[in-house]
Amino acid sequence: MNSILEKANYCASCVTKPCQVGCPFNNDITAFIKDIKNEDYEHAYRVLCQTTVLPAICGRVCPYDKQCQGACVKKVSYDAVRIGELEAFIGDLSIKNNWSIVRNDCPKRWEKVAIVGGGPAGLVCAAFLAINGISSVIYEKHNYLGGILSHGIPEFRLPKDILKKTIDKILDLGVEVKFNQELGRDITLDYLEKEYDAVFLGIGGNISLKMHIPGEDLRGVYGGNEILENNSHPDYHGKTVIVSGGGNVAMDVSRTIKRLGAEHVYVIYRRGEKEMPATKEEIADAKKDGVEFLFQHNILKIDGVTKVKGVEVIKTDLIQKEGESRLSPVNIEGSNYHIPCDYVMMAIGSMVEESVVSGLGLERTPRGKVKIDQEGRTSRENIFAGGDLTNTPGTVAFAGRSGRDAAYAIMEYLDKKNGN
Ligand SMILES: Cc1cc2nc3c(=O)[nH]c(=O)nc-3n(C[C@H](O)[C@H](O)[C@H](O)COP(=O)(O)OP(=O)(O)OC[C@H]3O[C@@H](n4cnc5c(N)ncnc54)[C@H](O)[C@@H]3O)c2cc1C
Missing domain, CATH: 1.10.1060.10 (Alpha-helical ferredoxin)
Structure with missing residues (x-):
């Protein structure tokens, strides 16, 4: 076929x-x-x-x-x-064929919305506001748009040209952008609330979680999210790199590093291949690139004095715990061994930028994300949010969907405020 x-x-x-x-x-x-x-x-x-x-x-x-x-x-x-x-x-x-995004047949409205963050959540929110006649300005901390689509997902999975042209279509709807504007550094929420009729927050959550194991502060340990976002890699030629994790970030980091010349890249994952959050295609593609996998392994500590020299790993068994939907890994006593390596990448999950989010005065989830309802409303009636900053599942489509939902909730809020 x-x-x-x-x-x-x-x-x-x-x-x-x-x-x-x-x-x-x-x-x-x-x-x-x-x-x-x-x-x-x-x-x-x-x-x-x-x-x-x-x-x-x-x-x-x-x-x-x-x-x-x-x-x-x-x-x-x-x-x-x-x-x-x-x-x-x-x-x-x-x-x-240069087909434009289809606008709804409605008059242009006078209200203006501030959108913070130009990733999929912010871009989709801006697009659906524009489709319905509402102007918005995106405030983005980098000098480019796309968020993780641009600085996380590598070119070999998402060509930059396709991304740029998709974003151009959204900007063609009349969306304005202010680059190099970071919430918490260049602008405040207070300022945006005064200047705009509503605010949408889509600043993501691209800070790598730590394992909290000994040796994590050694030179040569990196956060997978940051190394992709900053695109500043050490020289991997002839080196062995350990990647800890089993999702999108682990796959993209390991494949990028292998392509940058590392001799060995080992992905260490606590559960089995079947349980990995990465898709089957991503795992197969990583294997094709020469990435090696150590399933049912856990990292106990990172060895070294000032710089990484290796990791101590232990094998795991998988057991079904009551109330858990996934099999849980338990360390097999006495199965520890040492793997020499030069770098360790943490790719076990991501969190929001605490220093920015804690200053927003918004209700949070137990995991520290900004709490929203089904339509993207936060605990303040004029502030909306979506994507990885919030309790939305962490995929591009869910982030985009949350931006679209918030756009409709913003319209409803503006109608109510204006007595329509
Ligand atoms: C490496 C990697 C690979 C992934 N692969 C996939 C995949 O294949 N498929 C999939 O569905 N999902 C994937 N995901 C998840 C998906 O990319 C995210 O869920 C999605 O991008 C979240 O969108 P967002 O708009 O909320 O955040 P982001 O994409 O992170 O965008 C946030 C934007 O806000 C900006 N920003 C941040 N802080 C500030 C601030 N203080 N002020 C102003 N601007 C700010 C950022 O620069 C960025 O442009 C991947 C994630 C990673 C990290």
Whole structure:
């Protein structure tokens, strides 16, 4: 099944549309695939525009097996419809043919919204406000937009050109951007509240979690999120690098480092391959790149005096604990051994920038994220939030969806405030 038409025709167009429920954006998947079957590609794009402005991106990076394709009825007995590839096909055509994002037929409004952070959450929020006639200004701390799409996900998974052209389409809606503006350094929430009718916070949470094990402060230990964001790597040639973790960050860090010349890159993960949060494709691609995996291993400490010399690891067993949905790793006593290495990358999870978030005066979740309701409202009525800063699942599509939900909640808030 090679051609796009064959892939589209494989879709059963089921009436119940479980794929739409599985898609965080709730894209009308059967409808846009039906347009592909009829070779009406522009209409397929218009269908997607009702719910998303990131088709060329989500079609490449979404964990579809856990989202839309995971819900496909065909998957029960055969392979799922290749929804990701079909979405990317339409997204790419929209770029190639310069099709504009479809605006709603409504008058331009006078209110203005401040958006902090130009990642998927902020960009999608700005787009859906503009689609509905509301202007916004994005305040971004870097001199580029995209957030993790730009500085986290490597070029070999998401071409920069596709990202740039997707963002350009959003900016073409009339969204303004102020670069090099960091909340907490150059601007305050007080200032934004005075200047704007509402504020959306989408500053993400790209700080690597620590394992809190001995040796973590040694020279040569890095946070996976930071090393990708800052793109400032040591020389890996002839070196051995340990990557701790099993998700997107661990895969992107290990593959990037291997491609930068490391002799050995070992990913150490506490559970088994089946339990890894990274997608099957990402794991297969990492193996193809020469990344080596040590499943059911735990790092106990990092050895060295001032600089990393190695890690002490221990093997684990997996057991089913009561009340836990996933198998839990337990260390196997006496199975410790030492692996010599030059660098250790922490990629076990991410958190929000505490120094910025603690000063916002917003209610937080027990994990320190900004608490929002289903529509992106925070504990203050004029402040909205979404994406990794909040209790939203950490994927591009969920971040985007939260930005879209917040855009509609902002419109509702502005209508109420203006007595409409
Ligand atoms: C390495 C890596 C790979 C990933 N791979 C995938 C994948 O393949 N598929 C998938 O679905 N998800 C993936 N994810 C998760 C996904 O990228 C995130 O969930 C998503 O980007 C969150 O979007 P966001 O807009 O909330 O935050 P971000 O993308 O982090 O964007 C936040 C933006 O805010 C800006 N900012 C931060 N602080 C401030 C401040 N104080 N003032 C102003 N601006 C600020 C940042 O510069 C950035 O532009 C990956 C994550 C990482 C780290």
